[in-house]
Each structure stands twice: as C-alpha cells, then as structure tokens.
Amino acid sequence: MSAHATLTRRSDIKPDEPHSTEKDVFVTLFVADQLCGIPVLSVRDILGPQTITRIPLAPAEVAGSLNLRGRIVTAIDLRRRLNLPLASENAARMAVVAEQGSELYALLVDQVSEVMSLPRQQFEANPPTMPQEWARFSNGIYRLQDRLLAVLDITRLLTLSNEPK
C-alpha cells in the first residue's frame, strides 16, 4: 500500500511528463504462464515452498496458514483468486508475502522471477477487452521486449469478499 502511495507521489512530481525516464521497480512472477509484477516496495518476503495448514470452511481463495518466523500468515492462492486453472497437488509453489492492514498475506504463485526496473513509458492501461477477473486486479500492462507484464494491485487482491469492510 505504501509503495503504491509512493508511486503516485512520484508521478505527482512531474505530472506533465508522461514519457519521463522514471522507472518503477517490480518483483516479477509467473502464474499460469502469465508474467505479473508487484511493486517491490509492497513485498515483504519471498518464500520457497512452505508447509501450509489447511483451513476448513475458509473462502476458496484461502489456501491455508503458514508460519513466517513466528507470525501466522494467511496464504492466498493467486490462481484461485484470478480464476485460473488450479495448480497440481504436488507442484512446488513459491509465495510473495505482502502486508495489508497490519496483517500478513502470502500470495501463492507458480514461480517468482527477477526484480525488474521498468521505464514508465512502457506502461499502458488495461486493454478494454481484458477479462473481468484480470481487469479487477490489474493496474495496467508493461510492454516488455518479448512479453507483456500485468501489474497486480495488491490491495485489491488481498481484499477478500468475506472480509468485513
């Protein structure tokens, strides 16, 4: 969240220069072969495969809880959240830990990739034809050389419907 605010503020400095050479830094990851990015400042931790305790009766997106150095972190399955086909049972999955409202959440992803610094002129709004499931959670698209990167909105991803507002 704070990272998001930082981004906005930075763009506020030069509001009239959309094609500035400003760069934003993202942790990139793969989910169902799609490359996605999360602003690096909102990422608290990257975790390898973890023991996850299942939580009965929890919303479908909640994969369970895990222990991150003594803190209990709720694991959210990004594939489920984005309405993608589920990962196979024994696929080793990585997790990106982010904070929302002083609670920690771990987004389960297929693979965490590199940290990229991306020039803002490569950024574009979501194409209007983007499916709802994605458009809800994507802030826009970066045109990379060989592929597209969707910028995920952590706040919206971590705001689950069962949560009291």
Added chain:
Amino acid sequence: MGHLMDDLLTDFLTETNESLAEADLALVKLEQKPNDAATLALIFRLVHTIKGTCGFLALSRLEKVAHAAENVLGKVRDGALSVSPDLITAILSAIDRIKLIVAGLESNGAEPSGDDRQLISDLDAIFEGRKAASPPIAATPPAASPPAKASKSKTRKPEPAIARPDNAELAADVSPPGNAQSDANLAAQTIRVGVDVLENLMTLVSELVLTRNQLLQLARSQENGLFTGPLQRLSHITSDLQEGVMKTRMQPIGIAWNKLPRIVRDLSRELGKKIDLVMMGAETELDRQVLELIKDPLTHMVRNSGDHGLETPAERLAAGKPETGRINLNAFHEGGHIIIEIADDGRGLPVEKIKAKVLSKGLASEAELAGMSDEAIQRFIFRAGFSTATAVTAVSGRGVGMDVVKTNIEKIGGTVDLKSREGEGTTFTIKIPLTLAIVSALILQAGGERFAIPQISVVELVRAGEASAKSDASPDTGGSVIERINGTPVLRLRERLLPLVSLDALMDLQAARAGAAHDGALTIIVTQIGANQLGLIVDRVFDTEEIVVKPVAPVLRHISMFSGNTILGDGSVIMILDPSGIARASGVASSNEGRPRQASPAQFSLPHAGETTSMLLFRAGDNGIKAVPLGLVARLEQIAQDRIETASGVPVTQYRGRLMRLLPMSGAFDLTRSEQPVLVFSDQNGRGEQRMGLVVDEIVDVVEDRLNIELAYAREGILGTAIIAGRATDVIDTSYWLTKADPSWFHDRSTIANRQRQAHVLVVEDSAFFRQMIIPVLQAAGYAVSSAPDAARALAMREAGRQFDAIISDIEMPDMDGLDFVRAIRLGGAWAELPVIALSSLVREDDVEAGRDAGFTDYVSKSAKGDLIASLQQCLAVASAQHETARLVA
C-alpha cells in the same frame, strides 16, 4: 522545535483524556454531594490545568471553553454559586466540547473548527448569575442540610461501606497511578509506559514461549543430557517472564466502568428516572485486551438496565418500591474467570410481552413457546433483531441490542446469562476469561487435519466403536458404542445420551477422511458448552500444549468454529476450535437460546433398582473395599505430596488454578508416600463450582454392578453395605464427606430411614450431580428409584405406562419447571393421584405456598434430606391409607 511541540502535544492529549474521564466522575459525584469541597477542588483543578496547558500550546478554542467553565467552577468553589443540575449539565457539556476538540486535535493535529459561542455564553450567563442557578436543587447553603439531595437523592438506608465505593476513590484507583494526587510515593514508583510497548513485549514473550516449546520438543527426542539443565532453567525463566508480562497488562475493571456514572446520570435526566449506580469490585483486575473488548458491551447493558429495566419513579412507587431505581455492578474473580454481574431492581423481563414479540418476529411458533420455561423465553432477548422497548429511544431500543452484546462477549470466549423475575428485576451475569493470551489446549486430529481445543471446555475423552447395523448395541459388549437415531450419532454415557457430532463432517473434511482409515475405534471428546454437553468425534488426540492464542486473519473471522490460531512447538500453524461456535453450528446450544429440547424416547433413563451403576472401588483407612458411584466423582488425580499445602489450618492443593480443599478419608495423610490418590468431587451450583478432594489410600477398580444397599446403618460417612463385584463393599455417603470438607456444600447430612416396603419412587431432577446424590440415599432408605432429568421425559414415562408410588421433583428445571410439571400430572392420567414431593432450594414461605397451590403433596428443602425421607414415608403412608379406604368403600 516543532518536534518538541509534537511531544508536548502528545503528552497534553494523554493527560487531558485522563483528566476528562476523572472530571466526568467527579461532576456526577458533585451533583450528589453538592457540598463536597474536595470534589469541587478536584474538578476545578482539572479544568484549570486544561486551560493553563492549552494557553501554553496556543489552543485558543479549547482555552476559551475551559476558561468559561473554570469561571463558573470558581464561583461555585467560592460559594457564590450553588450546584444545580443545570449548572452541572452546563459544565458537563463544556467537558464534552473539550473532549470533542481534543479528539479533533488527536486525529488532525489541529483544533477542529466550530462555534462555541452558545456554550460559552450559557456558561457566562450562569457565571454572571443571569441564568439563575435554576431549580435550586437542594443543599446549597453550605453546612445547612445533609449533603445528599441531588436529583438522584438516596432515600434508602446507608449502604455498608463496601457496597458503595466512593466515586472519587474509584477515579483514583483507576487512573494511572501518576495521577493519584494523594499518593506521592506511589507515583515515584511507577512509570508511564505506552501500551504498544507492553503489547510488543507480550508478543515477544509469546514468541519466546513458542520457541521454548520447540526446544523442549527437540530435547525430548534427543538423549543428549548436556542441554537438559540449562533448558530446564530457560523454561522456568520463560514461564516466570510470561507471568510477569501478563501482570503488566492487568488493569482494574473500574477503568471500563469509569464512564458509567456519567452515562447513568445523563440517562436519569433524559428519562426522568431516579437511578442509583452501585459499583462493587472495581479493583478486580483483568487483561487489558479483554477489558477493551468488554467496555462497550458493559456500557450497553447498563444503558439497557436504566432504559428498559428500571421503571419511572411513579411506576416504582405504585409498585411499592423505593422511588430510586438501582443498578448494581459487581465484579469478582472465580476460577480462571471474571464474573461481572449487572443487576437492576426494575420491572424484570416481561414474559408475555417477549412471547408476543417472538411470535410477531417469527422467531418461534406458539407451540414451541408453550413448551418453554420463562427463563428460556426471556433468553430470546439475546436473539438477533430483538428489542423489548416498544418506543425507540435515543438511549437504546435501536434493535442492535443484546444479541450484539452476546456475540461480542462470546467472541472473547465469555458467556452471558440472565435471571429475571417480573416485577423484581433482572440480573445479567457475564463470565469472561482473565486473559486471552495463553491457554492450555488439547491437540486433536480430524479429517486428517490437526486442531487445538481449549482444555477448559474438555470434560473427558471416550473411546468408542461404531455400532453395526443392528440398533440394539447391548451394554455387555464392554466398550462404548456409537449408536444412531435416524442417522444422528449418539453415545450412551453414564445413563445419559450424549449427542455426538463428527468434527470432519462439520468442517467439510469428509473427503479427506475417507482415505484415512481408522481401526473402527473413534475418540470422542466430551465438551461442556454452557449447560450442554456435546461429544466431538475425532480421528485421534495427541498431547496437550500451552498455546498462545492469536486472532485469525480478518478474512477468516466469519468462521464461527474457530476462536483463533497458533503456532505449535513443531512450528506448524494450527487452528483453535471454538466449542461454542461448534455447538451453535451443530444445534446443541439451542436450549440456551430458548428452543425446546427435543425429547426423544431413547433418552429416558432406566429404572435404577435393577440396573447397573458404574462404581469406583477404593481403599481408605481400614482394609475393607469402599465404593462410590463413579458418576459422582468428577476426576481421579494423583497429587504429589509436595503439592499439598496448608491454608488456615486445613490441607489444600492448587488444582486447575484454584485451591481445592483436601480431606483424607482415613483422617490423616500418609506422609511416607510421594503421591496421594484423590477423588475430586465437583458441583456446579448457584455461585459457581465447588470442589473437594477426598484423599484415599488406593484406587482399586471401576466395576459395573447393581447398587443394592443390603445393610444400612448409621456409621459416619458410610451409607451402607452392598454386594459389589461379589464382595461386601461399604458405599460411602458422599454428602457426609462433602459437608465435612465444606459445611456449606449441603446443610444437613442424610439420615437413614428404616427399611420398609420396596416402594418405587421417580426422581425428576435436572442436576445430574444431585440425582446421583439423592438416589443412593433413597436406595439406602429402601426405595426402588428411577430418575428423569427433566419434566418432559418424566411425562413421557407416564405415557409409556410406567408406575410409581411417589414422585420427587425439583422446582427449578429448564423448559418445564416443577410447578408446571405437577400441574400437568394433576390434570389427569395414571399419575394424577400420586404423592408428589417438591424438593427445592427455594424454601421461602411463598415458594412453598406456590408449590402447594400447584399440586405438590409436600415441599422439602434440598438441604434437608432427612426431611425428605420422613416426608416420603408420610406421603406413602397417607396414600396407602387412602387406597385402602377406597378399596374398603368399594
């Protein structure tokens, strides 16, 4: 410099908030005692300090309001103005305004804009005497009249000192010690520490406890003795540290109460009622986290008592009550819990009105209501969307009522119950845990997942097999068997049917379980939820562990079956089950909520005369074998000799966080042994749980046999001798030993009556403990005894054609009380002419009268069992004489 100002401002805000709370209390007190110079000086000082500080910090708006208030107060102090309700109201509104500005200051760092001119001119008007200190209330000529005639004047006789804690004292008690002006020494010994520092410490300690547990677990699996010593020390220190940090979080409950006098004062003015608020036990301490959570529900309940509970002065006078209504708040420790009682002497909960409301809201059908006791009906006020007030007042009656209160209390693992008598008042009893932080929990597995359940709600563990298709699982197969009624699993457990629920089914984990095969034997965790017991079917149980309860993530809070989660010694995350949530989900808590319990024919208990009872055999004193019905014994313990202590001359031990009186049956402790076997007796009654430990020499066996006392004789502590498992065995008189340990347990011990014709007596009594107690006494007196746990089941026995010579019934029972029960009997049917004896703890003149009116033949106090036998003999004699006469006449 700016930074310095920020610090100053923070300090100012903290201090001002405290002062304001104090001022509220003091003002209400001033109104009651207009001449109390000390209180007046205190208020003046508080307002003056606020004014002075905000002048320094250039908070002009605040300063002006405080200044105007100070002017008025100054004149009052000098005797130039007298205290009137209007004056107090004006000062209170000034204080409210100050609070408002301070709140704005806190959130924005600057004074919010607003217009205080009206307020200030009102204050000035009073100051200048233009608005004459209005309806002169009382006592102003200093020294003249007694100092208690404010609008809430007290007409009643003076209270005992303890019953009326001085508000000023309370204020001093509850404000951080640095504020207690009188005790300079105390101030020097305390430091103000931010709450976040304490919270952080608590978190760290919790982590430390977890790490310690992890280490201990590792050490257990390794035979390396090197670490054992230091680890042991680390463990002890950690425990001490944990305890110490917990203590820092304890705060007196008075903190949650200090807003109440002001609220009640405003309420009484607003509603034109006269209300006395009496607070007892304000010094009772509890964890500040719990305190925070209990504050709002408490406030709401006190408002309710004032608004709905108490009548107007006119109504009260008409009802023959003192004009001034009374709200009693009482807090005290009991076990690991805090009990808070909120009692009013108002109109009570109107059963008929509630019924009408329940019907109109469709919460229950008329037929359902007809089968409910008044208490059950009154509990409907805890249902969502229920509010008895017909008018929506500004105070309460907005529909978010007691259900919210109940939910909030249950969220922190507490319970709330009520007792109300129409015309006499209502008492709410809240029971909450002392702390939420650390609990002892049992780890179990269900549906392949592990869960923790708080130890406090676990009564016992039972192994049971699954019954095959045949429904007549005979008891002589040995172990317990799960039976099914229409697919619903139940278990016979000591003469009762225990409802069972499969945890994996409840958790939607059945798919997972299908794979996890079990050997046919299941483990049942018997849990106590309020007055109900529920058996949870689980795959297996592991160990118990001390766990640090952490709240679940917001996204999981809607799952009522979990009360939190934690990290176990092995580092894995585990969910903590909430027994009351489970009970609600499985429909067990329904009788608490007012739904009638389904009386199913399978639930009748069998007659005791020819039936076997589980008996615990043991030795104590002489060589003979002694026996006690197992159902009477709560637990068997081995208590180490060094844990037996002496308190005021009697042996006690610390048992589950409380002291338990120990009574050696042989008269003395055998000091040569390191451990003593102890039978723990426990009874839930009225004011909570009573416990006693009977120290014996050796526990021999548990056998199932008929309990037929063959020889009854008056030897102290022995009911008589029975043949149990082929041997002559002394059956102990539990009531004798209980009374010996605690004379208040019962008031009289049983007398053993002469044997006479084997008459068959039905005992209707909802307390299992009391049932177990009375049945042997009756048997010893020569009667065949059957029992029923409630009126509905007793009546079903009548429908089933059972014949008895007499009935003994309790009065206070859930759903249908003894009075309704006897009326139902007298209405007709096979039992219409039977002698029915009331056995009750309610033995006031009018209770007895009501009992006789309803149709009871005789009325006996529960504490006088000797009388019961006498009464029974008499009733039976009369009945048989009548019978004889009738026969002769015919």
